Amino acid sequence: MYSNKNQIKSNKHYIDNRADYTLFLLVSSLMVASVIFSYSLTIYTVEYYGYSEFHFFIRQIGVVIVSILIMWTLSLINPERIVNNVGMGLFIAFFFIMAIMPFLPASVVTAAGGANRWIRLPGFSLSPVEFFKIGFIYFLSWSFHRKVIDQPKKLGLKAESLLLAPYFLTFFVVVFIVAFLQKDLGQVVLLGIILVVLLIFANRSFKIFLVLGGTALIGLVGLILAAPHRIKRIHSWWAMVQDGILSVLPSWAEQYLRIDELPEPYQVSHSLNAMHNGGFLGQGISNxxxxxxxxxxxHTDFVLAGITEEVGLLGLIFLVTIVSIIILRIFRISRRVKNPIYHLFSLGIALMIIIAFLINSYGISGMIPIKGIAVPLLSYGGSSMLAMSIAIGLVLSISREVETGNLKKKQGKKQ
Structure with missing residues (x-):
């Protein structure tokens, strides 16, 4: 992957035809960290369920090895040969799988919260939505390039709505499958934000975003009210924050907004206690x-709280810094690649990492209602890790076509 030093001239720039070695190492380092924490954070879990001491460690290290190999393999292939096939394949295949999951027998699927979310495979379960997200991002990138980007920005609201109607319809179908059938609102919020941001980069007008924002708000409220478990999560979150919010509002607002006899937010309280207990330097690995x-x-949804207790604020800052550098390097690839489909796809993958990280971190700190979204590259779990390895592997493949600078200047420096 990194020994090919053939330079391809492109006007005043050159394409080095090598994948982003630094991005590969940074992502791999976080994957290795997830193996360490899958061992240190599961001390109580293995005792409670009677698992082997290395149960989670062995499973995670196996997934990480496969994930690193996937990234390495994809990075060796030119994007013209792989990105379209993998991206569109994931979109079609996992859209179909998610659509039929409610009708599959219990021997094939695993249920959670009254919904079928995982496909049972020999030795492990697979979450289709994790892979569908990558396909959805590619589908938007591919289709926006063909149908949307070159359209005039100053279209009437009706004309622009008709232009974007197929995407709204597709997204509504995704909402029905993921939010209603699989009862996973967090993933819908993530996909919705990605859709809106990619529309911004596809040169659409501001008025369409006002319409989208209003529709999304109404839809979000409807989805929350339609599910008792979501209302319970809102109540649990409100129990934690209502005193602080009401203290800055006019006194008359309290009689309308204060709710008594709310459930105790135990999970978030323990999460905050874990982070406080970690202090600046932490209690130490496995402590x-x-x-x-x-x-x-x-080791999954609250992995950031567990990590902070062990390695402290300093360790958390170090890990967040690595995640930030990964995102910045993907943004750099997105900005410098000439192919508009690759540009939007890389941007979408960076957004997927950012949004998932923020939803999780804001949830465990009580800033928003808690939602079970894995922390990219750090949470225990095969589906999330394998899906991220495919996403990063495709970005690494795309990085082979990044224009890196002026060829003459580069040659001058070598002389």
Missing amino acids: GDVKVGFLSEV
Whole structure:
């Protein structure tokens, strides 16, 4: 991947035809960190369920090895040969799988919260929505390039709505499958934000975003009211923040907004306690008290809280810095690649990482209602890790076509 130093001239720039080695190493380092924390954070879980001490460690290290190999393999292939096939293949295949999951027998699927979310495979379960997200991003990138980008920006609202109607219809179908059938509102919010941001980069007018924003707000409220478990999460979150919010509002607002007898926000409280217990330097790897029976899903949904208890604020800042550099390098690839489909796709993958990270971190800190979205590259779990390896592998393939500078200047420096 990195030994090919053939330079392809492009006007005043050159294409080095090598994948982004730094991006590959940074992503791999976070994957290795997830293996370490899958061992250190699951001390109570393995005892409670009677698993082997290395149960989660072995499973995660196997997934990480496969994921790194996937990234490496995809990075060796020129994007013209792989990106379209993989991206469109993921969109079609996993859209179909998600659509038929409610009708599959219990022996084939695994249910959570009353909805079928995983496909059972030998030795592990697969979450189709994790792979569908990558396909959805590629579908938007491919279709926007063909149908949207070159359209005049100053279209009437009706004309622009008709132009974008196929995408809205597709998204509404996705909302029905993911939010209603699989009861996973967080993933719908993530996909919705990506759709809106990619529309911005596809040169659409501001008025269409006002319409989208109003429709999305109404739809979000409707989806919350339609599901009792979502209302319960809102109540749990409001129990934690209502005093602070009401303190800055006029006194008359309290009689309308204060709700008594709300459920205690135990999970978020324990999450905050874990982060506080970590302090600046942390309790040490495999140490810490809050993760031992108080904080469930500490190796998945609440992995950032568990990590902070072990390595402290300093360690968390270090990990967040790595994630930030990864995102910046993907943005750099998106900005410098000439192919508009690759540009939008890379941008979408960066957005997917950012939004998932923010939803998770804001949720465990009580800033927004908690939502079970995995932390990219850090949470325990095969589906999320494998899907991210495909996404990053495609970005690495795209990075082979990035224009990196002026060829003459580069040659002058070598002399």
